[in-house]
Amino acid sequence: MATAGARLQGAASPAPDYDLWRDFPYEYEHGRLAIDLINGSDLLRRWVDDAATTAADLDALATHDERAWLEQREDFLLYR
Numbered sequence: 001m002a003t004a005g006a007r008l009q010g011a012a013s014p015a016p017d018y019d020l021w022r023d024f025p026y027e028y029e030h031g032r033l034a035i036d037l038i039n040g041s042d043l044l045r046r047w048v049d050d051a052a053t054t055a056a057d058l059d060a061l062a063t064h065d066e067r068a069w070l071e072q073r074e075d076f077l078l079y080r
Contacts, residue, residue: 021045 026034036042043061047053 021033021035023033026032026037029037033042033045035045039045044058047058047061
């Protein structure tokens with residue numbers, strides 16, 4: 001996750017005035033940006049937009065959800 005986020009952040013940094021998050025309807029959604037819908041929240045977009053953030057900050061944002069997913073999947077694993 002951090003690597004992909006860093007690439008997005010790198011794309012945004014050379015041209016801070018460039019509108020990286022185009023505002024257009026995405027599939028059935030008209031009230032949220034496509035990046036927010038695809039990622040499930042605005043956390044990634046806000047992280048990319050903040051030039052002061054680091055890959056460690058993104059990892060910290062994702063840790064809670066990753067742990068929850070690991071717990072939820074346990075009952076469905078065929079092999080451990």
